Amino acid sequence: MVSGNADCFDSFLLGTVSCTLFLAVNGLYSASDDVIELTPTNFNKEVIQSESLWLVEFYAPWCGHCQRLTPEWKKAATALKGVVKVGAVDADKHQSLGGQYGVRGFPTIKIFGANKNKAEDYQGGRTSEAIVDAALSALRSLVKDRLSGRSGGYSSGRQSRESGGGDKKDVVELTDDSFDKNVINSDDVWMVEFYAPWCGHCKNLEPEWAAAATEVKEQTKGKVKLAAVDATVNQMLASRYGIRGFPTIKIFQKGEDPVDYDGGRTRSDIIARALDLFSDNAPPPELLEIISEDVLKTTCDAHQLCIISVLPHILDTGASGRNSYLDVMLKMAEKYKKKMWGWLWTEAGAQSDLESSLGIGGFGYPAMAAVNARKMKFALLKGSFSEQGINEFLRELSVGRGSTAPVGGGAFPKIHAVEPWDGKDGEAASVNTSSNLQRVGFNVRQPFHKKTPTWRMIIHKGIKFSQLI
Incomplete structure (x- = not known):
């Protein structure tokens, strides 16, 4: 099946793990194919403003599933030539375009029919025959709607030129009187277009x-926020910001001088810049301790990827050692905040079922896993738990490299409610009787100093402190 829940494990934009196989391929289609290559520059003109039915594949060149789909996609494009348009977007290269249409994995195929602003996910098979059948079925439905007068035909292309699929009410109209109150005194980021009504x-x-x-x-x-100023009416603002031509777009951020926007003028270009501004101004993600099931599920369900660290027991590191690990995580959360991932940590042994489901423990502590809760897949940090090691791990995730495995049991296990760390060093329980140690499985017939359990051993055996007293 091909859909928004595609097979290559989310690598697009939101930065999750992808296919385990990485191939350095520049592109899957060429000018000699009947597949039309689409980019942020030509997408609006070719697809949105088109009167044609379109099938569009969003792919990544390194994705094995995409590579296997390529010959079938080409066959379908040739068979549908002159009937239905077949295109492809390298969404690894043109991430803004993939993000605009909610692409989270590869390959994702969307059908742009009568209403170009509401593309449908293709849910069929991956053979050329299945793709052609789906295209012709969509075309038949479109023709029937035209005959019945329900859809207005392909007027959606015309509507796109007139309305762009957006709501004009979402563009804030600013004037000489309202500008400072709305923009200058705001904590939000503003992109403001200065225009003239007569300007083509x-x-x-x-x-x-x-x-x-x-x-x-x-x-x-x-x-x-996106706003607009009629510079022919609000001449004080036009003069204040040195507007000499139309349209001029300026970016306003609190406490900074306005800067000119010099990017492309398609919706995808504008959206991409706006999202960059949003990420740049967003606070670093919270680093939360897993003290309940709600913390885990809320964080992981709200983000495409959650980074879970299991830190050594407090008695193994003390407060200073733990804080050094937390500082590393906070630095990485700040560095990768544009990814909008969730960040969590727990103490070794506190959530042993979760550790088991993520295969944590085999490399010792601290350990780290990157989890896609939607697909219930994860990847493990194999390198050192350091800024360099974690950065390398997360960078690999961001470009779609790395091996993944399913979460044990296919779902998060039971999460135990625990008290949050108080920020202090831990207090060791008194261990002074051989009978109690024998009761929990330690052989104390040898010299005691050779068999004194470490806190990691205690955790591994599931020993309760009360059993050691």
């Missing part, structure tokens, strides 16, 4: 700006 380029930008405003509002929860 401004008219071309309008639907893209509106579509981007709607998407950015949703993805940033309103933390990045």
